[in-house]
Amino acid sequence: MENIYIINGNHIFIENALVLSNKFNIPIQTDFNPKKGDIYIVFGGHELAINLLEAQIRYNCSYIIMNSEQIGSRFFHNKYYIKLMKDNILFDYNHITSKYLKDTFDIDTLSYFFFDFIKHEQIEERDIDLLFIGTKNDERQKLYDDLVKKYPNKKIEFVFDWSLDTPIKMKEKLIKAKYVLNLPFYTENSLETHRINNALSCGCKVVSLHSKDVIADEYYKDYIYFSDDIVDYFNDIDEDNKKTYEELITDLSKKIYMHNLFIINQLKEKISLYNNADEKAKNL
Numbered sequence: 001m002e003n004i005y006i007i008n009g010n011h012i013f014i015e016n017a018l019v020l021s022n023k024f025n026i027p028i029q030t031d032f033n034p035k036k037g038d039i040y041i042v043f044g045g046h047e048l049a050i051n052l053l054e055a056q057i058r059y060n061c062s063y064i065i066m067n068s069e070q071i072g073s074r075f076f077h078n079k080y081y082i083k084l085m086k087d088n089i090l091f092d093y094n095h096i097t098s099k100y101l102k103d104t105f106d107i108d109t110l111s112y113f114f115f116d117f118i119k120h121e122q123i124e125e126r127d128i129d130l131l132f133i134g135t136k137n138d139e140r141q142k143l144y145d146d147l148v149k150k151y152p153n154k155k156i157e158f159v160f161d162w163s164l165d166t167p168i169k170m171k172e173k174l175i176k177a178k179y180v181l182n183l184p185f186y187t188e189n190s191l192e193t194h195r196i197n198n199a200l201s202c203g204c205k206v207v208s209l210h211s212k213d214v215i216a217d218e219y220y221k222d223y224i225y226f227s228d229d230i231v232d233y234f235n236d237i238d239e240d241n242k243k244t245y246e247e248l249i250t251d252l253s254k255k256i257y258m259h260n261l262f263i264i265n266q267l268k269e270k271i272s273l274y275n276n277a278d279e280k281a282k283n284l
Contacts, residue, residue, distance in 0.1 A: 003037055004268065005029040009044030012194070013068070015167040017043050019116040024261070034061040037271050039264070042066060046073070049080035056087070062267060063088040066113055068194065071100045072186035082107070089267060091260070094190040096213045111259050114252045115194045117201035119245060123175050129154040130234070131177035131204070133170070134195065136160035140183055146231045154234075174202035181230060182208035191216035196224060200245040207233055223248050 006028045008017045021028050026041065032051070034040070038061040045052060045065045055061060065085050075081045082105055091113045092098040098109035130147060132140065144158040157177075164170045174180065180199035182192050191211040199206050206224040210217055217226065222243045227233040 003035075003271075004039045004041070004264065006041045006043070007032055007048075009042070009047035011165055013043035013066075015117050015198075016115050016194075019118060023116070023257070024264075034059040036060050038062070039064070039267055039271065041264075044068070045084060046075040046078070046081045049075075049078060049084045052084055053080055053087075062271060064264065064267070065090050067092045067097065067101075070094075070097055070186050070190050071188040076101075076104075089263060091263075093193060094213050095215050096188070096190055100188075111263050112256055113260060114249075114256060115197045116249055116252075117198050120171060120175055120202045122203045126176050126178045127155060128157055128173075128177040130156045130179050130181060131159070131173070132157070132181040132183060133159045133164060133173070134183065135162075135185055137185060140185075143181075143183065143230060147234075150231055151234060170198065171202060174199055174204055177202075177204050179234075180204040180206050182206055182224070183230070184209060184211060188212050191220060193220070196220065197245070197248070200224070200248065203245075205239075205242075 004026050006017050006021050006026050008014060008028070017028055020026070020041070029040070032055070034055045036059050038059070040061060041064045042048065042052065043066050045063070045067070046069050052063060056063070063084070065088050067085060067090055069075050085101065086105060086107050090101070090107060090109050091111045092101070092109045093113055093115065098112075101107040101109065129151075132144070134140065140158065140160075144156065147154075147156050159173065164173055177199070180195070182195055184192065189211050190213045191208070193216065196206050196208065200223065207230060208224055208226055209230065210226055210228065224242065225233070225239060
């Protein structure tokens with residue numbers, strides 16, 4: 001697609017940007033170099049808000065913001081990120097955040113997106129019984145302590161230090177895990193589908209606490225295991241079979257990608273008409 005690019009402001013979305021680039025045939029621009037009329041699909045826009053707004057004023061470029069932040073995020077107190085979302089097209093990955101943004105800031109979500117990852121080959125020998133990767137807080141630390149105490153013979157790893165700072169490092173850890181835990185950080189939490197989808201793409205089973213997003217929980221119950229008590233869950237495991245990562249992505253693609261492309265093409269057409277009118281006005 002001419003004049004449309006993908007940019008990324010945070011390393012955790014590198015793989016998602018790459019997969020979207022391949023599926024939509026949209027190039028990734030590693031050095032942000034906008035020109036008049038350019039359209040950018042932006043991952044990690046909360047990290048780039050000031051620079052993106054300045055570029056928009058200077059070059060009249062347009063953005064599709066892939067919001068990955070949840071209710072409670074400090075970036076929802078950042079006036080530049082709020083303006084960036086309000087002045088551009090917003091895609092979100094969950095319903096409760098999109099409702100919050102509408103109710104609180106009158107920001108409309110035009111479409112949804114999902115976090116797609118490269119499917120990793122299945123590895124049978126996995127030496128990590130339980131794995132969690134994320135930012136440390138008191139609840140997560142307590143859960144780690146309780147799990148280690150109750151299951152001294154299991155290998156349990158909680159990675160709090162952000163040492164897995166590239167997709168390769170993350171994959172190398174995930175493919176060693178039998179189970180990945182999904183534990184919310186925020187009180188009004190969405191279902192953390194970035195963590196979930198990444199784990200599923202590596203062949204891990206996922207056990208999650210319930211989120212505040214009833215719609216997402218209901219959808220994902222076919223793919224992951226939910227429990228209100230993570231510690232007791234592993235005391236007597238009796239699991240049913242879940243659908244595969246391939247089935248998840250196939251279904252999400254059917255539900256979402258066509259609408260994403262419709263919005264992108266509408267924006268491209270609008271900008272083309274504007275530029276043509278601008279050129280005609282200059283020639284009068």
